[in-house]
Amino acid sequence: MTALVIGAARSGVALVAHLAAAGEKVRVADRKPAAELQSALAQMPSGVELSLGGYDEAVLDGIDVVYASPGVPWDSELLNQARARGIQVSSEIELFLGLCRGTVVGITGTNGKTTTTALTGDVLAAGERPVIVGGNIGDTVLDRVDEITPQHWVVLELSSFQLESVQRPHLHVGVILNITPDHLDRHRTLERYVDLKARAIEDADQALLNSRDALVSGLARRARGQVLWFDRHQPQPPMPLPGRHNMENALAAAAIGRIAGLKDDAINQAIRNFKGVEHRLELVGEWEGVSWYNDSKATNPDAGRGALSAFPGAPVILIAGGYGGGFDLRQWVADVLANTEAVILIGASADELAKELGAHPKVLRAQTLNEAVSMAAGLAREGGVVLLSPAYKSFDMFKDFEDRGNQFKELVRQRFAA
Structure with a gap:
């Protein structure tokens, strides 16, 4: 049995290890070059065939089953080509x-x-x-x-x-x-x-x-x-x-x-006793009477709405914006208007959000997250909250939402906890 694993991220690494331990021959395909996959490749057993930096239908030759990582669309051209050949298509889960x-x-x-x-x-x-x-x-x-x-x-x-x-x-x-x-x-x-x-x-x-x-x-x-x-x-x-x-x-x-x-x-x-999960309305710390929260996992407006209503009565400085579009923003805008004292916009969606928030008394723009943190520190007052809750995905400025949240926490701690 020869298996093709598409995608060398976490689930792909787990798949390769399991299949190789079961005695199957394994081929791994990923569009990223080897130089960007060093950590993943180091975790794979020896004897795995690699097709990195791009692939075409030929990668299916000699394959009995294909396992696609979650990031691979289920109706992608390669998976449809596999099905047309009568090859089983499956996944880690x-x-x-x-x-x-x-x-x-x-x-x-x-x-x-x-x-x-x-x-x-x-x-x-x-x-x-x-x-x-x-x-x-x-x-x-x-x-x-x-x-x-x-x-x-x-x-x-x-x-x-x-x-x-x-x-x-x-x-x-x-x-x-x-x-x-x-x-x-x-x-x-x-x-x-x-x-x-x-x-x-x-x-x-x-x-x-x-x-x-x-x-x-x-x-x-x-x-x-x-x-x-x-x-x-x-x-x-x-x-x-x-x-x-x-x-x-x-x-x-x-x-x-x-x-x-x-x-x-x-x-x-x-x-x-629950302490919460990183990047989900995570308290970074409190300095000078201001609480700083990292809600970077809020990658859509509905996720952002949850955080906006979490601090009734507190003056909230919101940092929002990022990658994506096509959202119905009406309820998010209403919550921002009702629950924030100021909004600092970052990322690719900043122009659209600035127009949607035209009725807000204080909307500012920042070119970088560092600038946004500096602006928020200047605006926040005692008893208030600075909230990073972007309501958009992160791929315009960051590797992923974890990277965005980690950079935010590091910037805040450098500023106050040094």
Whole structure:
């Protein structure tokens, strides 16, 4: 058996290691040259055939199965060429789900997936069964599949890209937190995006849904198993992170804990001790009476809205803008007008946002993140908040949202904590 792995990022590295250990011949294809993949290549076993810096249909010659990384569109030309040749097309997450012996909880949604996944892991860890957390949260799972027993809880963050590669995933608990338009540059229509999210619950034993979200609640009829509504969970958990969106994340995690048979005291203690997730409304620090928050993971306007409503009554200086477009900005603009004292715009979307925020009394432009931090420091006053919550993706100025958030934290700490 000869396998082709397309994409040498984290999931690709995990795939290569697993397939090679199983005795399969492996070929890796990536459009990036070897010089940009040194870290990934160093983690791969010897004997792997490499096709780097670009590829064409010839890379399929002699291949029995193709595994595509999440960043590869499921309808890409190469994958369609593979299907036309009768070659099976799969993915890391599909292979993992077929091999996993544990009880799987799959969590998806447009926003809040990572926080809810991490929090659910903490909640389930309060019980007696071992817990594995992974998926889109950043930790691969295929490299841990051999250690998973039937006693394990496995908590997976599932993106639309991952769900696209699994036709009917069978999960014990499928969770959909919320749905708003996102990734339409890849999925093209909202209907397609919703259909992909629905895969998390269509064949699940239990579907955990949000009755406050019209698109999510409308999917209840597509669930094969029992439907539960996490937003109705009682008692309300003691979520330490600010914002209504974080309370919804906590309600989902608490409802999963209840499904797992945990007592409310254990669930609430785990939630009370939760420290949050990096780049998700993360407190960088407080200096001169001003709190600085990194919400770089807010890569769309709906994600940004959650942070905007998290500091009622506080004078908020917002840093926003980035890469992307085609969003309906009306609700985000309304929240910015209602909850911010000043807005500093960066990135490719700055011109569009400046026009949309024409009614705001103080909108400024910064050419760099460093300049934005300096401007925010000059505007902020005691008792206030400086909030990096871009509401756009990061690729115009940064490697990814982690890079954007890390640069922000470093700039703030250099300024105040040196």
